[in-house]
Amino acid sequence: MARGVRGKRAWLYSIILLHYPRHVAETVDVLITAPVIPAYAHPGDAGADLHSAEALTLAPGERATVATGVSIALPDGFAAFVVPRSGMASKHGITIVNSPGTVDAGYRGEIKVTLLNTDADAEYAVAVGDRIAQLIVMPVTRARFVAVDRLPGSVRGDGGFGSTGTAALARAAHDSDSNTSGGIA
Numbered sequence: 001m002a003r004g005v006r007g008k009r010a011w012l013y014s015i016i017l018l019h020y021p022r023h024v025a026e027t028v029d030v031l032i033t034a035p036v037i038p039a040y041a042h043p044g045d046a047g048a049d050l051h052s053a054e055a056l057t058l059a060p061g062e063r064a065t066v067a068t069g070v071s072i073a074l075p076d077g078f079a080a081f082v083v084p085r086s087g088m089a090s091k092h093g094i095t096i097v098n099s100p101g102t103v104d105a106g107y108r109g110e111i112k113v114t115l116l117n118t119d120a121d122a123e124y125a126v127a128v129g130d131r132i133a134q135l136i137v138m139p140v141t142r143a144r145f146v147a148v149d150r151l152p153g154s155v156r157g158d159g160g161f162g163s164t165g166t167a168a169l170a171r172a173a174h175d176s177d178s179n180t181s182g183g184i185a
């Protein structure tokens with residue numbers, strides 16, 4: 001009986017997997033030397049975890065540039081970005097000062113992570129092997145900057161830095177909903 005249920009469930013999953021719309025991104029070979037090879041924790045994860053190669057303690061408000069022992073050779077046309085781990089940020093206030101840190105394709109040195117403890121009271125201890133950041137490998141376009149006298153117009157124009165406010169758009173959407181949802185008497 002239980003086997004029948006398991007069989008049905010496996011059959012259902014295979015149907016879902018076959019039909020679930022997915023885009024399988026191409027992988028890229030990145031040459032690496034490292035004590036611990038960065039790994040993606042789950043299928044579909046964008047970032048591979050970087051581990052600390054050293055032990056240290058960050059006092060409240062303190063920052064430190066932390067060794068990972070990882071060096072890579074990216075193909076031309078790619079860059080890697082060192083970004084914080086959300087759990088460390090939300091639970092302990094640990095972030096990366098220069099996030100996202102940019103690793104250039106031509107860089108062969110050790111990737112380091114400049115951690116900052118933003119917590120006002122608690123220190124944060126890092127042990128060797130702890131996952132301290134993640135590395136996102138991405139294709140990057142190299143721009144050809146074309147100097148012009150004047151830029152073409154756009155809907156946004158030069159509005160920026162909070163020009164749309166925080167609540168105004170939601171309020172406008174709500175007002176327009178109320179105006180149209182009155183129904184016909």
Ligand SMILES: O=c1ccn([C@H]2C[C@H](O)[C@@H](COP(=O)(O)OP(=O)(O)OP(=O)(O)O)O2)c(=O)[nH]1
Nearest residue numbers: 082098100101102103104107110111112113114
């Ligand atoms: O979080 C980071 C950011 C950068 N790097 C390495 C890889 C990168 O290729 C190199 C230089 O980084 P960046 O160009 O951001 O630093 P810079 O201060 O502009 O230095 P440089 O004058 O060497 O370009 O440092 C890291 O290891 N971790």
